[in-house]
Amino acid sequence: MVATLDDTKRFAIGMKLADMKALQELLIQNEQQFLRESNDSEISERFQKMLEDDQKNLGVLDTVIVQYGVQAQPEQTITKMIDTLKQLMQGSELSFYEKVFQHELLKHQQVMSGLTIHKAAQKVGADVMMAIGPLNTINFENRAHQEQLKGVLEVLGVRELTGQDADQGIWGRVQDAMAALSGVFGSAVTQTSDKTDMNIQDIIRLDHNKVNTLFTQLFASNDPQKIQEYFGQIYKDLLVHSIAEEKVVYPAVRPFYGEDDTKELYDEQAQLKVELDQAKAMDPASPQFKDKIKQIMDAVGDHIRQEESTMFAAIRNNFSTEQSEQLATQFKSVKSEEQQKMAKEAGMMK
Structure with a gap:
C-alpha cells in the first residue's frame, strides 16, 4: 500500500x-x-x-x-x-x-x-x-x-x-x-530551459497526470482513512484546477475553440463539482463510495481527453509560445490564490 x-x-x-x-x-x-x-x-x-x-x-x-x-x-x-x-x-x-x-x-x-x-x-x-x-x-x-x-x-x-x-x-x-x-x-x-515558464498545455497536463495518479492510489487502498485522504486531495485539486481553467483558460480559447465546445467544458466542470460534493457527503467506508468515485473518474477522463486533444490543438494553432507561457503564469497565479483561500479556511494559514 x-x-x-x-x-x-x-x-x-x-x-x-x-x-x-x-x-x-x-x-x-x-x-x-x-x-x-x-x-x-x-x-x-x-x-x-x-x-x-x-x-x-x-x-x-x-x-x-x-x-x-x-x-x-x-x-x-x-x-x-x-x-x-x-x-x-x-x-x-x-x-x-x-x-x-x-x-x-x-x-x-x-x-x-x-x-x-x-x-x-x-x-x-x-x-x-x-x-x-x-x-x-x-x-x-x-x-x-x-x-x-x-x-x-x-x-x-x-x-x-x-x-x-x-x-x-x-x-x-x-x-x-x-x-x-x-x-x-x-x-x-x-x-533546464531558457523558457520563462512552462506553457499552458504543460501545466494542465501536470494537473491531469496528478489526479489520475490519485485515482489509482485511491482504488488501490482498502483503508477508509487513506481513501478519505486521497479523495480530499482529489477534491481540492479538481476544484482549484476547474476554477483556474474557468477564469483563465476557457475565456482565452473561446474565440477560436468555439462557443459550443467551450460551453461543453464549462458544463462538464459544473456537473463535476456537483458530483464531488455528493461524494464528499458520503462515508468512504461504504461500498457505494468507490462506485461514486468511479463515476467521477470516468467523467474526468472524458474531460481530459477532450482538453488534451481538441483544446490543446486549438491552443497550439492560435497561440504563440510566449502567449501560451503567459497563460500558464496566469493559470498558476489563480491556482495559488485559490489554494491560499482554502488554506485560510482550513486554518492552515494566517
Missing part, C-alpha cells in the same frame, strides 16, 4: 517549499548586488548566468508549490535568518569574499532542502513525486552553482589575502566538477 501523509505532515512539506522560495528570492537579490559590486568581468559573467538560472528557477518553484497544492508561509526562523543576512549583505561589515561565502552556504542549504523534499516525496506516494518532479532542475543547478562559487571564492580569497590573482586554472577544475555532476544527477540536466 502506498504511504500517505495526513494534513499536518503535508503542510510541513509545503512549509519547507515556502522556505525554499523565500531563500530563492534572497539568492536572486544577492546576485543582483554582486553584479553591482564586482569589478571582475569573468566573475560578473558567472553571477549573471547564476542570476538568470535562479530567476527561472523561482518560476519553477512556483510551479512545484502550485502543483503540490499546499500554500504555506516560511518558518519564522527562516524569515529571521533572511532578514539578518539581508542586513549583512547590504552593509559594509562583510568583505565581498565574505558575502559570496555566505551566498555559497545558502546555495548548500537550498541543495539539501531540495534533496530532502525529494527523498520525503519518495516515501509519500506517486502523486507527490509527480508534483515535485520539476524540483530536480533546481537541485541540479544549485549544485552546479556551488561548484562555480568555489572557484569564485578561491579567486576572491587569494586576492583578499595577497592582492594577487589566483591560478586561473581553477575554472577548469570547476568545469570538470560540473561535468561530473551531470553523471550524478542524470536527466535533471535536460530539464
Whole structure:
C-alpha cells in the first residue's frame, strides 16, 4: 500500500517549499548586488548566468508549490535568518569574499532542502513525486552553482589575502566538477530551459497526470482513512484546477475553440463539482463510495481527453509560445490564490 501523509505532515512539506522560495528570492537579490559590486568581468559573467538560472528557477518553484497544492508561509526562523543576512549583505561589515561565502552556504542549504523534499516525496506516494518532479532542475543547478562559487571564492580569497590573482586554472577544475555532476544527477540536466515558464498545455497536463495518479492510489487502498485522504486531495485539486481553467483558460480559447465546445467544458466542470460534493457527503467506508468515485473518474477522463486533444490543438494553432507561457503564469497565479483561500479556511494559514 502506498504511504500517505495526513494534513499536518503535508503542510510541513509545503512549509519547507515556502522556505525554499523565500531563500530563492534572497539568492536572486544577492546576485543582483554582486553584479553591482564586482569589478571582475569573468566573475560578473558567472553571477549573471547564476542570476538568470535562479530567476527561472523561482518560476519553477512556483510551479512545484502550485502543483503540490499546499500554500504555506516560511518558518519564522527562516524569515529571521533572511532578514539578518539581508542586513549583512547590504552593509559594509562583510568583505565581498565574505558575502559570496555566505551566498555559497545558502546555495548548500537550498541543495539539501531540495534533496530532502525529494527523498520525503519518495516515501509519500506517486502523486507527490509527480508534483515535485520539476524540483530536480533546481537541485541540479544549485549544485552546479556551488561548484562555480568555489572557484569564485578561491579567486576572491587569494586576492583578499595577497592582492594577487589566483591560478586561473581553477575554472577548469570547476568545469570538470560540473561535468561530473551531470553523471550524478542524470536527466535533471535536460530539464533546464531558457523558457520563462512552462506553457499552458504543460501545466494542465501536470494537473491531469496528478489526479489520475490519485485515482489509482485511491482504488488501490482498502483503508477508509487513506481513501478519505486521497479523495480530499482529489477534491481540492479538481476544484482549484476547474476554477483556474474557468477564469483563465476557457475565456482565452473561446474565440477560436468555439462557443459550443467551450460551453461543453464549462458544463462538464459544473456537473463535476456537483458530483464531488455528493461524494464528499458520503462515508468512504461504504461500498457505494468507490462506485461514486468511479463515476467521477470516468467523467474526468472524458474531460481530459477532450482538453488534451481538441483544446490543446486549438491552443497550439492560435497561440504563440510566449502567449501560451503567459497563460500558464496566469493559470498558476489563480491556482495559488485559490489554494491560499482554502488554506485560510482550513486554518492552515494566517
